[in-house]
Amino acid sequence: MIHISAFYFGSIALVLIGLYAVLVKKNILKMLIGLSIMETGVNLLLVSIGYISGRSAPILSEGITPDKAVDPIPQALVLTAIVIGVATTAMALSAVIVLYRRYGTLNVEEIRRLRG
Amino acid sequence: MNGQYASLLIALPLLGAFFVPLIKGFGEKAIKTYVLIITAIQTGIAAWVFREVYSTGKPIIVIAGGWKPPVGINLYLGHFAALFVLIVALASFLMAVFNFKAIEVEPIDKYAMLFLLLMLGATGMISTGDIFNLFVFMEITAITAYALTAYNKTGEAAEASLKYIILGGIGSSFFLIGVALIYGATGTLNMAQIAQLAGHIDPTVAQVGLALIIFGLAVEAELFPLNAWAPDAYQAAPHPVTAMFSAFVVKAGLYAMARVLYLTSAVESWHNVLRLLVVMATMTVVVAELSALRQRNVKRMIAYSSISQVGLIALAFALGTQAGVDAGVFQMVNHAIIKALLFLGVGYAAIQLGGAEIENFRGLGRRMPVTAFGITVGSMAAVGIPLFNIFWSKLRIILATIEVGYTWAAFLVLGASVVEAVYYFRLIHAIWFEGDGERISESVPLMAIVIALVILVIAIGIYPNYVWSVSQKAGSDIFNVANYIKNVPLMGVGA
DSSP states (O other): OOOHHHHHHHHHHHHHHHHHHHHHOOBHHHHHHHHHHHHHHHHHHHHHHTOOTTOBOSOOOTTOOGGGBOOHHHHHHHHHHHHHHHHHHHHHHHHHHHHHHHHSOOBTTTOOOSOO | OOGGGGGHHHHHHHHHHHTHHHHGGGOHHHHHHHHHHHHHHHHHHHHHHHHHHHHHOOOEEEEGGGOOTTTSOEEEEOHHHHHHHHHHHHHHHHHHHHHHHHOOSSOHHHHHHHHHHHHHHHHHHHHBOBHHHHHHHHHHHHHHHHHHHTTTOSHHHHHHHHHHHHHHHHHHHHHHHHHHHHHHHHSOOBHHHHHHHGGGSOHHHHHHHHHHHHHHHHHHTTOTTSOTHHHHHHHHSOHHHHHHIIIIIHHHHHHHHHHHHHHTTTSTTHHHHHHHHHHHHHHHHHHHHHHHHTOOBHHHHHHHHHHHHHHHHHHHHTTOSHHHHHHHHHHHHHHHHHHHHHHHHHHHHHHHHTOOBGGGGTTHHHHSHHHHHHHHHHHHHHHTOTTSHHHHHHHHHHHHHHHHTOHHHHHHHHHHHHHHHHHHHHHHHHHHHSOOOOOOOOOHHHHHHHHHHHHHHHHHHHOTHHHHHHHHHHHHHHHOHHHHHHHSOOOSSOO
């Protein structure tokens, strides 16, 4: 049995790894991957906040009554957050395509036409 | 009429955006007219909500699907939301008129959809009563804003949009962690119930959660250090979109921040969070004004000026007093009018003159006198000269700041205003006393809008009392949390 705090540590670690990638990497695609890792960490945190040790998924079926299921609200939130994350990533990637066509590079240090 | 019709404020732009492809076949003029009609209807509904809320003095609570809160999601159209939903709709309507002159790049149908969805997102952020619903509307606003920033398809636009996406992504993750902490501590997402239970949250959890939510919203609200995207996006976005960003998208973020902040005012560590926000807001004002000083691009310069005024609003909200919140709301109204006027004028001039560099604006006074007059009035008002509207709200914010004891913040903000005067007068000088040129004929509908906004600026400047009393009501809607809790018909679950 894994203790619940392991999930918290794991999810916060994912958020920090993602944040590190966004802040340090020079390649825009790597920054976007970092952003996705961050979102995954946040989603895991949300799910683990609703987790109750030893209970099953919140789908009412044979043998699963409400008192045997985990909190369903965070799972609904995570579903929404995943969809939003996909939309953001798709939007970002299409902007990257335009950017690469215009500048011929994905290095943030060379993409600096807007200054001041 | 039944208050539940107010849900049309959300439904109309959403359906409107959905049906844009049907209009596509009739050409670009038809699409622009369609957007104009939808925003006009939205303005009508918002005006009805405004009248209803202000005449009865009671908020309209829209209960989705008959599920009472906290089980269902409710909309809360109090004094503040009613006022700002009207401003959002009106600003969108004016910019829909501007679309006819300003938007040439294809695909216009996609632009129309994004335009309506941006209006929807801001309306939703302002009117929702559920903190996760707030997140969803924030993301709708943000994603449409990313797309609209990149709409011109130039390299600069894509660059600005990507900066915005990366900062916005970090912000939304932070916001969601904050929501997760608050949910873990209270077991609810309904704002009224969070306010009810706020006193019982562990102070450390509440402090971290609130700080994360504020950091998350600071991206939308353009607070230092998360506002690096804003000047780029303002410069690269199509002109009507820039005006919308400044007039209400940033306001929606600020409002969400103030609402969440004041709902949790029962938390013990609340004042630590306020102090963080005061520092962030003051830094925003100072850094933005100093950056504005060395801009050559007028649109970018006004973008920085907009950011600094937003910092002023955030400062007013961070004071934690009734006077501060009222002054902040007053400044929000004035700022929306001024920035709609300035970005409309500058955008229109930039279209006619072929660029927004300050060199292009030389001799504008002779070439486009009405536009130049509008920009001049807007600039003088933004600086805070008496007889213009911003003077009153700036004065009240500074008085409220001194009252709370943040004299250093008041000094820094006043010093920054002097800097603001320098670059605005440089612009006015370039417009009226330099250069020469042929007269360009100006579009009549746009000039009618400019003149109407100028009259509004001066009218509020001379008779501030009506708008001030409306702002006071809207301010107490945010500040008076006990009323907020009382107005939402919570089912007795968990409380």
